Amino acid sequence: MLSGKDLCLLRGDRCLFQNLNFALNSGELLLVEGKNGCGKTSLLRAIAGLLEFETGQVDWNGQSIMADHQVFCSDLVWLSHRVGFKGDLTLVENLSFETGLRATSADLLEPSLDRLGLTPLTGLPFRALSAGQQRRVALARMLMAKAPLWMMDEPFTNLDSGGQALVRELIAEHLAGNGLCVVASHQDIQLDAPVIRVPL
Amino acid sequence: MWKFLHKLASPPHFYDLSAKIIPWFVVPGTILIIYGTIAGLFYAPPDYQQGDAFRIIYVHVPAAYLSMLAYTLMAVSAGIGLIWRIKLSHAVAAAAAPLGAWFTFLALITGSIWGRPMWGTWWEWGDPRLTSELIMLFLYFGYMALRAAIDDTTKADKASAVLALVGAVNIPIIHFSVEWWSSLHQGATIVRADGPAMPTEMLFPLLAMILGFSLVFGALLLGRVRSEVLFRERRSRWVKNVVLASGEQG
Amino acid sequence: MTSREDTMPGLWQGFMAVIRRDLLLAWKRPGDILNPLFFFAMVCTLFPLAVGPSSEQLSISGPGIVWVAALLATLLSLNSLFLSDFEDGSLDQLILSPQPLPLLALGKTVAHWLSAGLPLVLVSPLVAVTFQMPGRTVGVMMLTLTFGTISLSLLGAIGAALTVGLHRGTALLSLLILPLAMPVLIFGARTVALAAANDAVSAGIYFLSAYCILALTLAPFATAAALKISNE
Amino acid sequence: MMEALAMGGYGGYVWSSFGLTLIVVIICVVQVKRRHQQVFSDIKTRLRAMETDQ
Numbered sequence: 001m002l003s004g005k006d007l008c009l010l011r012g013d014r015c016l017f018q019n020l021n022f023a024l025n026s027g028e029l030l031l032v033e034g035k036n037g038c039g040k041t042s043l044l045r046a047i048a049g050l051l052e053f054e055t056g057q058v059d060w061n062g063q064s065i066m067a068d069h070q071v072f073c074s075d076l077v078w079l080s081h082r083v084g085f086k087g088d089l090t091l092v093e094n095l096s097f098e099t100g101l102r103a104t105s106a107d108l109l110e111p112s113l114d115r116l117g118l119t120p121l122t123g124l125p126f127r128a129l130s131a132g133q134q135r136r137v138a139l140a141r142m143l144m145a146k147a148p149l150w151m152m153d154e155p156f157t158n159l160d161s162g163g164q165a166l167v168r169e170l171i172a173e174h175l176a177g178n179g180l181c182v183v184a185s186h187q188d189i190q191l192d193a194p195v196i197r198v199p200l
Numbered sequence: 201m202w203k204f205l206h207k208l209a210s211p212p213h214f215y216d217l218s219a220k221i222i223p224w225f226v227v228p229g230t231i232l233i234i235y236g237t238i239a240g241l242f243y244a245p246p247d248y249q250q251g252d253a254f255r256i257i258y259v260h261v262p263a264a265y266l267s268m269l270a271y272t273l274m275a276v277s278a279g280i281g282l283i284w285r286i287k288l289s290h291a292v293a294a295a296a297a298p299l300g301a302w303f304t305f306l307a308l309i310t311g312s313i314w315g316r317p318m319w320g321t322w323w324e325w326g327d328p329r330l331t332s333e334l335i336m337l338f339l340y341f342g343y344m345a346l347r348a349a350i351d352d353t354t355k356a357d358k359a360s361a362v363l364a365l366v367g368a369v370n371i372p373i374i375h376f377s378v379e380w381w382s383s384l385h386q387g388a389t390i391v392r393a394d395g396p397a398m399p400t401e402m403l404f405p406l407l408a409m410i411l412g413f414s415l416v417f418g419a420l421l422l423g424r425v426r427s428e429v430l431f432r433e434r435r436s437r438w439v440k441n442v443v444l445a446s447g448e449q450g
Numbered sequence: 451m452t453s454r455e456d457t458m459p460g461l462w463q464g465f466m467a468v469i470r471r472d473l474l475l476a477w478k479r480p481g482d483i484l485n486p487l488f489f490f491a492m493v494c495t496l497f498p499l500a501v502g503p504s505s506e507q508l509s510i511s512g513p514g515i516v517w518v519a520a521l522l523a524t525l526l527s528l529n530s531l532f533l534s535d536f537e538d539g540s541l542d543q544l545i546l547s548p549q550p551l552p553l554l555a556l557g558k559t560v561a562h563w564l565s566a567g568l569p570l571v572l573v574s575p576l577v578a579v580t581f582q583m584p585g586r587t588v589g590v591m592m593l594t595l596t597f598g599t600i601s602l603s604l605l606g607a608i609g610a611a612l613t614v615g616l617h618r619g620t621a622l623l624s625l626l627i628l629p630l631a632m633p634v635l636i637f638g639a640r641t642v643a644l645a646a647a648n649d650a651v652s653a654g655i656y657f658l659s660a661y662c663i664l665a666l667t668l669a670p671f672a673t674a675a676a677l678k679i680s681n682e
Numbered sequence: 683m684m685e686a687l688a689m690g691g692y693g694g695y696v697w698s699s700f701g702l703t704l705i706v707v708i709i710c711v712v713q714v715k716r717r718h719q720q721v722f723s724d725i726k727t728r729l730r731a732m733e734t735d736q
Contacts, residue, residue: 012352013435048546051682074458074548082539086471088478093471100467101547103458237700252690256699263703282675299710306706310699317692338629345625349616358679359612363626366608366672370630373661377633380653381640416707423714427721434725443725 001025002047002149002180007056009039009046016042020056022198026148026178029171029193031185034200040184041080043200044153047182048078060149074102077145080153083138087127091118091137094126095144104144112143116166131158139170150174150181209288211429212438218422225422229415232408240405247402256314258405262413263307264329267336269414270300273421274343275368278361288425290357291432293364294347295424299417301340308333328382332375339367353432464549468557469564475534476565483565486527487573493519494577505582512581513591513642519577520570520595521602521628521635527566528606529623531558532614532677541614541681551674559607559670567599583646590645590655597658598638604662604669605630611676634661 006019016039024030032040045051047058049065049072058065065072078084085094091113098104113119116136121129129137135158142150150171156164168191171181175193183189207213240258247254274296281289311330312322325331346363350356398406433439459467476483497515498508535541535558544554571592578588609627613619641654 045682050542050545050678070548070550073546076546078542078546080539080542082537082542084539084541084543086475086534086540087538088475089471093474097467097471098543100459100463100470101543101549103548241696241700246690251692253692253695255692255696259699259703298713302706302710306703309702313695313699313702317695335629335632338625342626342629345622346612349613349619349622352682355679355682359676362608362672362676362679363612366630369668370633373633374629377636377657380657381636384640384644420710420714424717427714427718430718430725431721434721434728439725440729443722443729446722 001062002030002058002060002182004047004058005056007043007046007058008054009042009051010054011039011042015054017200020198022196024180024182024196026180027175027194028180029175029189029191029195030180030182030198031189031195032183032198032200033185033188035186038200040186040200041153043198044080044151044182044184048076048151049073075147076149076151077102077142077147078151079138079142079155081157083134085126085134085137088125090125091122091129094137095141098141098144102145102147105146108144108146109140112140115143116140132160132163135159136163136166139167143170148179150179151183152181153184154186155183156185156187209286211288211433211436214288215426215429215438215442218426222419222422225415225419229412229419232412232415236405236409236412239401240409244402244405245399250318253314253317256310258409260307260310260314261406262410263303263310264333265410266413266417267300267304267307267333269417270296270303271336271339271364271368271371274300275364278364282358282361282365287357287432288429290354290361291425291428292421293361294357295421295428297340297343297347297360299420299424301337301344303417304333304337304340308337326382328375328378331382332378335374335378336371339371343367458548461549461553464547465553465557468544468554469561472558472561473564476561482527482530483569486523486566487569489526490519490523490570490573491577493522494580498580508580509582509646510643512578512583513587513646514639516574516577516581516591517595517598517635517639517642520574520599521631523570524566524599524602524606525624525627527562528603528610528627529613529620531562531607531610532680533610533619536614536681541677545678545681551677552670555607555611555673555677556666556670559603559673562607563600563603567596567603570599571595586648587642587645590651591642593655594638594641594658597655597662598634601634601658601662601665602627602631604665604673605634607673608669608676611673611680613680614677615680634658637661 001024003021003023005021008018008020009016020043022030032043034040042051046053047065049069060072060075063071089097092109095109099106110119113122116139118133118136118140121133126134126137135155142152152171155167155171159167168189171183171189172191172193174181189195208217236258241255244255246252274293277289277292277296280286281293308330311327311333312324315324315327315330316322319327323330343360343363347356347360350359430439430442494515497511501507501511532541535544545551547554574592574595575588578591583591606623606627609623610619612626613623616622637654637657641651641658644654645651
């Protein structure tokens with residue numbers, strides 16, 4: 001259960017938002033909407049703990065995320081504009097590095113790659129992949145991570161329609177397995193699962 | 201006691217309170233400095249070895265003392281700011297840095313002026329104190345350069361706080377290693393006036409100068425912190441009132 | 451949720467994962483390892499050209515030159531330590547991972563030392579020969595350089611983390627870290643000079659190892675804090 | 683009085699040190715005042731700018 005109480009965030013002089021509250025239960029999706037530059041990404045980064053709120057507090061399962069950030073991180077997997085993989089390493093080397101960082105199950109590697117259509121690309125260095133393929137590798141990381149909370153910043157960028165449909169499918173499955181999902185996007189998500197909207 | 205500290209930590213109270221405190225620093229400070237200068241220059245007996253050249257001590261020692269005091273103040277307030285997230289203490293750290301740099305520079309110059317008659321050169325690598333003052337000056341420049349390189353004030357505060365703490369841990373090590381390094385350089389063991397116990401006529405002016413300079417430093421620091429606080433809280437209402445109120449008189 | 455305690459990687463796996471990845475990256479880009487070494491060798495050949503070929507002058511200033519060149523070469527390779535992670539977003543992943551950030555920062559620093567500091571120590575005897583250093587001094591030099599480069603990597607990691615997001619961070623990094631590295635330089639160069647004059651060298655080596663342990667225990671926490679701040 | 687000023691031949695050094703100290707303190711005072719004025723005027727322009735676009 002993820003909840004935020006009277007959150008406020010500043011960017012330089014501008015106050016992005018004030019006394020913002022939300023509560024997200026398992027099986028639900030939190031959609032942060034707004035035009036570019038309105039602070040969607042900053043809000044997501046602050047909820048994850050990369051940024052500090054000016055005031056207010058975010059709780060995960062009743063405990064503040066800042067109290068013991070590592071416990072919160074073990075239940076979280078993060079996807080942002082920059083996918084966070086090394087260009088020189090191959091697909092498999094990048095993903096196997098993840099096994100050292102968080103609880104992932106190795107047996108999920110093959111099926112995730114097949115599902116995302118990445119199996120033929122395993123030999124290539126990561127920078128040789130197209131932007132869409134790179135985002136699919138990030139999705140593979142989320143599938144392997146088995147973390148209850150997914151946080152995705154603009155999940156649909158660089159993806160073709162097939163890719164976007166795949167993302168919706170993965171999110172729906174994740175929510176069905178009573179996971180939680182926080183998404184920042186300037187376009188609607190058209191998902192039948194319960195959606196809580198946070199307009200910025 | 202805590203209530204007072206808590207009240208002091210809130211910017212508007214601090215802003216008004218500091219305005220009242222500054223005169224209490226400036227007036228006694230100047231009196232002490234005037235007494236120290238006159239007594240030190242004219243009434244203290246000349247040093248048996250260096251003659252009147254030792255009188256530079258009445259300026260060099262307070263400056264060197266302040267350069268250390270400023271860095272310690274910077275590191276402590278940076279630590280408080282980082283741990284308890286008090287904005288005011290970041291403002292104090294930001295304000296203390298340039299003052300500390302100025303007094304370190306002063307200590308360096310007066311030290312080398314003092315060295316000229318005794319060692320015959322403007323710069324004597326053998327003297328460990330001069331070398332560690334020089335390294336201290338580089339630390340200050342590093343701190344101010346890092347703070348200038350980051351635009352967002354809160355990010356600059358936190359990053360420079362980490363640097364101030366890392367620097368504070370290293371200062372005793374720097375002093376120790378420079379002492380060890382200069383002791384290898386057997387030749388130049390320098391006998392200073394404060395080697396043997398100083399007679400009271402010499403000592404009192406020195407203590408007066410150190411206290412006087414510290415008070416003046418405190419006043420300058422408070423003055424700088426006031427503008428730092430004003431700058432950091434420029435969006436808040438109390439700043440608008442303060443500025444508008446002063447607008448009418450000005 | 452599925453039982454995940456068994457698959458949660460331990461501290462050692464996280465530490466080794468970071469080191470393995472960074473060494474793999476360094477292996478795939480040999481330029482990053484060799485450039486500081488060429489720089490080190492070149493700086494060491496600059497001085498004899500500038501000072502003149504007289505051997506006794508060189509053997510006096512030899513240790514100092516080798517140490518200054520090692521310090522500058524380490525600084526040169528430091529600023530790119532976190533830069534690539536910052537730019538491709540893997541710094542977010544490191545911060546948001548269950549593994550403690552100081553541990554990962556230490557992993558990166560050790561990987562940097564293995565790819566930059568250690569080669570420096572191994573190459574230094576070749577350069578020492580050009581300064582006509584006696585055998586015993588070369589041994590002492592390598593020992594002090596080992597401790598010195600470890601401390602420099604740890605200190606430099608703090609500076610690299612502080613300046614990672616800033617444009618033109620290289621000059622700033624040296625300005626921040628050089629004053630802090632002076633004790634290491636002082637003890638390192640003087641100890642080798644003492645060895646050249648076959649004096650007792652244990653004092654310097656004890657100090658360098660003590661400083662190295664101090665840096666080993668404190669620097670990763672400062673680096674982690676600096677990374678969180680720069681990555682905001 | 684004159685020989686008191688000569689400081690036993692070291693007058694040049696002693697007085698230059700004291701003079702330099704005075705200059706540094708004055709520079710610090712001027713800097714503090716100028717910084718304060720500058721912050722004040724920045725805030726004033728900001729307030730005026732905010733009033734106009736309301």
